[in-house]
Amino acid sequence: MAVVNVALAGRSYEVRVGAGLLDDAIVQAREFIAPWSGRKVPVVADANARRLHGDRLTQSLATNGHAIDWYEVSPGEGSKSWAELERLTDWLLARGVTRSDHVFALGGGVVGDLVGFACAILKRGCGFVQLPTTLLAQVDSSVGGKTAINASAGKNLIGAFHQPSLVLADTACLATLPQREMRAGLAEVFKYGLLGDAEFFARVDQDSAAILACDNAVLEPVIAHCVGMKARIVAEDERETKDARALLNLGHTFGHALEAETGFGDRLLHGEAVALGMVLAARFSARRDLISLADAESVTEALARAGLPTEISALGLDCDGTVLADHMRHDKKAGGGTVPFILLRALGEAYVARDVELADVAAFMDEQLQAH
CATH class of the missing domain: 1.20.1090.10 (Dehydroquinate synthase-like - alpha domain)
Incomplete structure (x- = not known):
């Protein structure tokens, strides 16, 4: 496993790169999962990513008694919309997500952008963990804190800078990509x-x-x-x-x-x-x-x-x-x-x-x- 530190004043975080990180998520992301004890962990996932990798994440968390509350997002840029952002933030609020909690994003850049922006504005900012499953997301969009949705005028025009607390780039996920x-x-x-x-x-x-x-x-x-x-x-x-x-x-x-x-x-x-x-x-x-x-x-x-x-x-x-x-x-x-x-x-x-x-x-x- 390779570990890269993103050094920012007061809020540095690690990007960990390697095969099998989803299977080891309960250990790799322990400090962000542990506070959910007694509550289901909110995971927002691209529908394809959940189908392909959801069981691995479920089994990892289950080893320490944690269950997942899934929110599925349709694949594609169409999900980076005001309508999807509203549905997601309402869902997170209904589950009592607090400013000290962390939401998990499983999928490619679309999910990472949507979840990151939702977490940037939810109660003026809560935490999130990136679980990128595409090569593009692992090398680029999951790192650096740019989060956004699209507008009729263009791509990524509505958003915020909001850094993740951790990025787990599991290279094993890439074998399932077209x-x-x-x-x-x-x-x-x-x-x-x-x-x-x-x-x-x-x-x-x-x-x-x-x-x-x-x-x-x-x-x-x-x-x-x-x-x-x-x-x-x-x-x-x-x-x-x-x-x-x-x-x-x-x-x-x-x-x-x-x-x-x-x-x-x-x-x-x-x-x-x-x-x-x-x-x-x-x-x-x-x-x-x-x-x-x-x-x-x-x-x-x-x-x-x-x-x-x-x-x-x-x-x-x-x-x-x-x-x-x-x-x-x-x-x-x-x-x-x-x-x-x-x-x-x-x-x-x-x-x-x-x-x-x-x-x-x-x-x-x-x-x-x-x-x-």
Whole structure:
């Protein structure tokens, strides 16, 4: 098991990465489970995650006499809504959750975001423990305290910063994921290399087959490396008031626009959108003479080798570049009338560009919609 500490003033927490952590949850999360003695432990779970992993968690808690009160969430971005947030907070209140209690989130990024935001606002803040079951959640969304729901104007526009008290990333869960979900998570793994560690990017490219095959000898150190990179960035810039944390949005401004245009559904998974967004960020960087066309193409080739989408023309979108650029106006990072873009000065060296004109982005997106 690898342990990464997220060092924040007064509220540091651990991210533990390894196979079998759900089976050992009663020990790993003892201090957060013990106060529920005599009451059922509230676990909010993606319906698929409960079906696949619920028995393991149930049996672990039962060894110490604890039972679970389950709340199921439908899979998909549609659950990150006002309606689902209201239902969940009402459910938690009906069960007498107090500010000193901890709610458990079992599933991917959707469940983690929903539960984290609910716990941020419930009685002005209660605790929660993340039990991420997808690669994307284990390397990214379960760590760092960003919690949110979606709005009609865009993705993750309503939320709060609320750190978990513990993250248990059980790598054994990943063996049950469809390959498409694993590849979507792999996109976020590539992101860490591309934004700040060129050697890691090359290593992920080389080891992508082993990662997708859930080889734990490769998976555990790769996940721990990503978490370690994010932990350092979060410790430096918890609330994204500086440029440090903004770098984690590499691929996301372009990607969120594509998600919005495709309806935030299964047509384009978040990780797939991030992969396309990284390709676009690399090509746009080359367009601005920040990196070479060859470097941009190497990003495309690495993602393509991993089976990730690299051409937005393949989406068959019925829109032009202006429509996609307009989606970016609603980006939560926008401010002062401008939209910051995460671009590349080199592979492994991202930076925040605040001088990008959306008209230029629209023209670039028109080119990409018709290319390849």
